[in-house]
Amino acid sequence: MKTYTIQDLLVEWGKSQHQIPQSNLELKNKILANFSINQSLGTHKKKSLRTPWLSLLLAGTAAFIFFMAPGKPNFGTYKAAPSTSQSDGSQENTVPVAKQGTAVDASPNPLANMIQPQPYEPNTSQIPNTPGTPLISGVMPPTPSQSELKIPNKPSIQAKPIPVPPYNPEVADRFRSPQIPYPPQSEVPSTDNREFLKTSYSASVLTRKVQDLSNSIQTAIRGFGGRVDLSSSSNKLGYISFVVPADKFSAFSQQIKNLAGERFYKESIQTENLLPQKKNIEADQKTAGDELSQLNAEKARLTKNHNLVAGSIRSQINSYSAQLTALQNQRADNLQQYLDIQAQKQVLQNAIQSLQNNLAQENDNFAKQMASADSYIQNAQNNLQAANQQNGDLLDTVATVHGTITLNWINIWELINFYVPLYWIALVLILGAITTFFFRRRSVLVLP
Amino acid sequence: MNPEQERILVKKAQSGDREALGLLWDNITPKLFGYLINTTRDKALAEDLLQATWVKAIEALPGYKPRGIPVSAWLFAIARNECRQHWRKGEREVPFDPSLHDAPAKNTNETENTILVEQALEKLSNEDRELLRLRYIADLPHNQIAKILNINFVAVRVRLHRALARAQAALKP
Numbered sequence: 166m167k168t169y170t171i172q173d174l175l176v177e178w179g180k181s182q183h184q185i186p187q188s189n190l191e192l193k194n195k196i197l198a199n200f201s202i203n204q205s206l207g208t209h210k211k212k213s214l215r216t217p218w219l220s221l222l223l224a225g226t227a228a229f230i231f232f233m234a235p236g237k238p239n240f241g242t243y244k245a246a247p248s249t250s251q252s253d254g255s256q257e258n259t260v261p262v263a264k265q266g267t268a269v270d271a272s273p274n275p276l277a278n279m280i281q282p283q284p285y286e287p288n289t290s291q292i293p294n295t296p297g298t299p300l301i302s303g304v305m306p307p308t309p310s311q312s313e314l315k316i317p318n319k320p321s322i323q324a325k326p327i328p329v330p331p332y333n334p335e336v337a338d339r340f341r342s343p344q345i346p347y348p349p350q351s352e353v354p355s356t357d358n359r360e361f362l363k364t365s366y367s368a369s370v371l372t373r374k375v376q377d378l379s380n381s382i383q384t385a386i387r388g389f390g391g392r393v394d395l396s397s398s399s400n401k402l403g404y405i406s407f408v409v410p411a412d413k414f415s416a417f418s419q420q421i422k423n424l425a426g427e428r429f430y431k432e433s434i435q436t437e438n439l440l441p442q443k444k445n446i447e448a449d450q451k452t453a454g455d456e457l458s459q460l461n462a463e464k465a466r467l468t469k470n471h472n473l474v475a476g477s478i479r480s481q482i483n484s485y486s487a488q489l490t491a492l493q494n495q496r497a498d499n500l501q502q503y504l505d506i507q508a509q510k511q512v513l514q515n516a517i518q519s520l521q522n523n524l525a526q527e528n529d530n531f532a533k534q535m536a537s538a539d540s541y542i543q544n545a546q547n548n549l550q551a552a553n554q555q556n557g558d559l560l561d562t563v564a565t566v567h568g569t570i571t572l573n574w575i576n577i578w579e580l581i582n583f584y585v586p587l588y589w590i591a592l593v594l595i596l597g598a599i600t601t602f603f604f605r606r607r608s609v610l611v612l613p
Numbered sequence: 614m615n616p617e618q619e620r621i622l623v624k625k626a627q628s629g630d631r632e633a634l635g636l637l638w639d640n641i642t643p644k645l646f647g648y649l650i651n652t653t654r655d656k657a658l659a660e661d662l663l664q665a666t667w668v669k670a671i672e673a674l675p676g677y678k679p680r681g682i683p684v685s686a687w688l689f690a691i692a693r694n695e696c697r698q699h700w701r702k703g704e705r706e707v708p709f710d711p712s713l714h715d716a717p718a719k720n721t722n723e724t725e726n727t728i729l730v731e732q733a734l735e736k737l738s739n740e741d742r743e744l745l746r747l748r749y750i751a752d753l754p755h756n757q758i759a760k761i762l763n764i765n766f767v768a769v770r771v772r773l774h775r776a777l778a779r780a781q782a783a784l785k786p
Binding site: 169171172174175176177178179181182183184185186187188189192193195196197199200611612613 | 626631634635638639642643644646647648650651656659660663664667668669670671672673674676678687690691694724726727729730731745748749750752777780781784
């Protein structure tokens with residue numbers, strides 16, 4: 166017995182259903198007659214295709230993306246500063262980024278809007294380098310006449326002038342780009358290979374949650390032993406100015422990168438060797454130290470001379486006093502002898518008086534010279550202290566990194582644009598629209 | 614008739630060749646009428662629908678472009694559309710009722726198996742029956758069925774597979 170599958174049964178069933186109408190011929194003739202009339206009258210009407218909604222949707226989306234979507238995401242487009250809370254708690258409206266000299270214009274190039282590294286500008290309040298400017302203004306005592314004291318004829322401690330090369334337009338053009346810092350303007354011997362690197366850091370971060378990220382960054386700054394100098398944040402903008410220890414800077418920078426996401430993070434790090442400043446400070450320290458030693462030696466010499474002169478005068482006074490006492494005890498035998506004694510006594514008294522005046526004058530001069538010397542010594546000590554202070558400040562600067570982080574809110578289009586450029590999406594959608602349109606035209610059954 | 618022959622006949626018919634159209638009638642009408650009878654269960658109605666289908670097809674024939682779909686599939690799509698328009702005016706497809714409908718044809722091809730299949734198909738849904746009609750009466754391939762039903766090719770395969778499974782289950786006593 167033959168076994169049938171369901172397909173076999175259905176094929177057999179399908180064939181059994183084929184049949185022609187009872188009035189097949191009549192119907193056929195009728196249709197063919199109708200065909201002749203239609204053909205001769207040309208009554209055919211073209212039926213248009215249905216609206217290609219999918220193609221229109223894709224094309225519309227592509228057009229929207231192409232015309233409405235923003236360009237490349239911008240780093241550092243910090244245009245306005247919200248209310249600023251400083252570390253002392255006071256409220257102040259500031260524009261920190263503008264203060265820092267960062268780009269405010271919305272250039273399509275993200276890097277163009279990054280906070281550009283600024284050329285190093287020495288802090289003149291800490292490290293004077295202007296010729297003729299004393300280290301500490303206002304502490305210099307009135308200068309006594311050089312004749313009164315043998316003070317070395319040296320000027321007060323001054324920063325050495327930094328030679329400025331003559332202007333050369335070709336060289337200037339080469340350094341016109343703001344991204345290239347100015348070359349060090351100092352004559353530091355090449356044998357001195359010490360490095361006192363001052364690091365400036367600026368970063369720009371794009372994020373969807375500005376305030377949350379701002380808080381996280383501040384926590385990270387404090388976690389790395391740094392301090393926040395200035396912070397401001399709103400829903401769309403944020404700014405943080407901070408200082409972190411230089412030895413932890415690398416880890417800190419990495420931490421910020423991880424927090425922000427590498428794709429949404431741009432940083433600019435500028436380092437400059439402060440060796441010229443360091444050498445100036447060392448020279449200042451040496452000059453101040455030498456001057457102090459010289460002044461102390463001069464003061465000792467003055468004291469010694471004074472003691473010698475005063476001792477000599479005192480011994481003369483004592484000698485004359487002894488002679489006067491001896492004359493006073495001497496008895497005169499006659500008038501002439503009496504008159505002689507009186508005359509000698511008068512001479513001795515005058516000499517004693519004169520010596521006492523000399524001694525008083527010597528003491529007075531000595532006191533003045535000592536006061537002047539003390540004043541110079543005090544000045545020299547102040548200069549040395551100032552130089553030490555500058556040295557400490559420089560080492561602090563080297564040991565820390567000053568930085569700023571700008572946070573900018575990013576919209577969803579920019580976010581997508583980070584991963585896939587929007588014009589590519591638009592292009593794919595247009596291709597999809599074209600494909601679906603033609604596919605539909607090819608495959609659609611147009612029913613009369 | 615293979616698709617190439619069918620395409621040539623359509624070309625001729627489009628240029629006004631009545632004989633070519635007659636050949637197309639002779640080749641397609643048995644399947645098309647069988648499909649309509651099986652769908653409507655009413656010979657008179659099926660004849661009306663057949664006539665309406667051909668009239669519409671002939672009217673639209675000069676503008677017909679194959680676009681990968683043979684004219685037979687196009688005619689079945691028109692026929693199906695005619696059925697739907699008829700039902701829209703009246704009532705939906707109803708199960709076979711001898712008092713209302715013509716009895717199944719007692720032609721010579723009918724065997725015990727076809728009767729069994731008819732009985733099994735009565736237990737299936739309208740959608741399953743429509744799929745099986747287009748596949749086994751109209752003898753259309755999957756891609757053309759997909760075009761007629763305006764669904765995905767894969768969906769046709771899946772639905773057909775399920776319909777066969779249900780038909781097989783319905784055949785079991």
